[in-house]
Amino acid sequence: MGKRYYCDYCDRSLPYSVEARKKHDYGHHHQKLKKHHFDQFKSAREQLQDELSREKCRRFHSGQDCSFGDTCIYSHLTDIDISNLKQQAREEELQLKKLRLPTLVKNGKEPSLESWLSRKEQKVQSTSDYPVEDSTDWELKYTIPPNVVVSCLPPSLIPPSAESLLQYEFVDWG
Ligand SMILES: [Zn+2]
Numbered sequence: 001m002g003k004r005y006y007c008d009y010c011d012r013s014l015p016y017s018v019e020a021r022k023k024h025d026y027g028h029h030h031q032k033l034k035k036h037h038f039d040q041f042k043s044a045r046e047q048l049q050d051e052l053s054r055e056k057c058r059r060f061h062s063g064q065d066c067s068f069g070d071t072c073i074y075s076h077l078t079d080i081d082i083s084n085l086k087q088q089a090r091e092e093e094l095q096l097k098k099l100r101l102p103t104l105v106k107n108g109k110e111p112s113l114e115s116w117l118s119r120k121e122q123k124v125q126s127t128s129d130y131p132v133e134d135s136t137d138w139e140l141k142y143t144i145p146p147n148v149v150v151s152c153l154p155p156s157l158i159p160p161s162a163e164s165l166l167q168y169e170f171v172d173w174g
Pocket residue numbers: 007008009010011024030
């Protein structure tokens with residue numbers, strides 16, 4: 001038995017030779033089935049554009065059977081099909097827009113302006129009560145990593161203490 005070539009699109013096998021395969025690949029039947037295969041993965045908007053760019057199939061729309069079925073080069077979509085497809089395309093677009101939103105907004109947890117303002121208010125109050133930051137904040141911010149030997153640090157890298165800043169004397173430059 002000679003080598004055979006199996007075409008997934010057409011679901012048939014044929015004797016293999018370069019010419020035979022080329023001839024098959026350019027064949028009308030194969031091209032239609034191949035297009036049909038990829039059409040399944042088109043978005044609703046692409047399908048809609050594709051269908052609207054084709055003429056309506058006269059046989060199909062006059063109530064007769066069109067032997068080409070799904071692979072007909074003319075459009076078999078009815079007005080209802082088209083309006084359904086339009087609806088689908090709109091929904092697709094909404095989904096896409098949703099995907100592009102920030103995570104908080106997507107999960108319905110968008111921070112409100114009110115909560116932001118009230119937090120800001122609290123912050124302003126707390127800083128006016130304590131001119132020096134809360135001591136735990138302070139320590140967190142200026143803690144030296146444990147593997148650093150403090151005595152080797154240049155003065156500019158030594159974490160300031162609250163006291164040292166309160167006693168600081170400002171110097172005029174220049
Ligand atoms: Zn084929």
